[in-house]
Amino acid sequence: MENTENKKIRQGSSEKRAKIIAAARDLFLSDGFDRSSVDAVAARAGVSKRTVYDYYGDKLNLLIAVAEETSEAVLELIKQGISDYLREFENLEQALCLFCEQFVASANGSSDYSALIRLITVEAANLPSSFLEKLDNAAEEELIRRFTEFGQTGLLHVPDPEMAVKHFAALTFLLVFNRPGGTGAVEEAQTKRIITEGVRVFLCAYGQPTVHNED
Structure with a gap:
């Protein structure tokens, strides 16, 4: 009982x-x-x-709790994208593009993502810097782990996986999120172009060089 x-x-x-x-x-x-x-x-x-x-x-702890719970939902979008596209694939460039495209589409359709961005933007002065740093680290953690594995298996050359993830994000989905929003097919095509070109630039810097055999 x-x-x-x-x-x-x-x-x-x-x-x-x-x-x-x-x-x-x-x-x-x-x-x-x-x-x-x-x-x-x-x-x-x-x-x-x-x-x-x-x-x-108190109210500040409540704000932090709200931001933490909202961020957890966003982190799940990243984990889902990794599970869907960065576990088993035949072409790394295509896999990275598909991961970014799914994350952007999921985030744009997520009330949790829009709420988190508004909370962080508007209430940044009320949120401890330690919390914001912890949030950034949590968002990158899963990708850092996967990129480290790519380095170990020879798919990427990543002496500093954390920096590699920052570069990858800046060249792809963060670039999409930070540009003025739009709608329709034109916006989708532009998003796809940004991601595709960003992934290619990233792979130029971090991809393993192709060895050409000379006859």
Whole structure:
């Protein structure tokens, strides 16, 4: 009986946390962190103000929790792309292009991605620099691990996998995200061109040189 009761309490706690995070995210995005009160978060979540403080301590910790949960969903997009395209493939250039194209399409269609970018952009002054650094590292971690493996198997020459990932991201999907947005077939073609050319430039720098046999 005791285990059943404890299980119910944990489930109820998890549900309350989810409601608080959802309410806080909505308010932080619509009204801003400074103008959002814990009272307003509690009211929207349907819990007491005391519950919010008990779970998160203060409003800053709540903001960090919102950013962390939102970023987790974005990190899953990267992991999914690696699983889909960078595990088994015949052509590395094509695989890297497909990975970037899927990530861009998934991110553009993700409310979590747009929310994370807005939170980081608007609330950067309220987020600790250590958190932002941790977020950057987490976003790169899976690709660093995979690029390291590519180096070990001879597909890439990556003396510094972390720097290689930064260069790869800057030349491909970050370049797409940082340009003015558009819609339709023209935008899709432009995105594909940016990614394709970016991957080729990356491989010129980090790809293993092709050995030509002379007769």
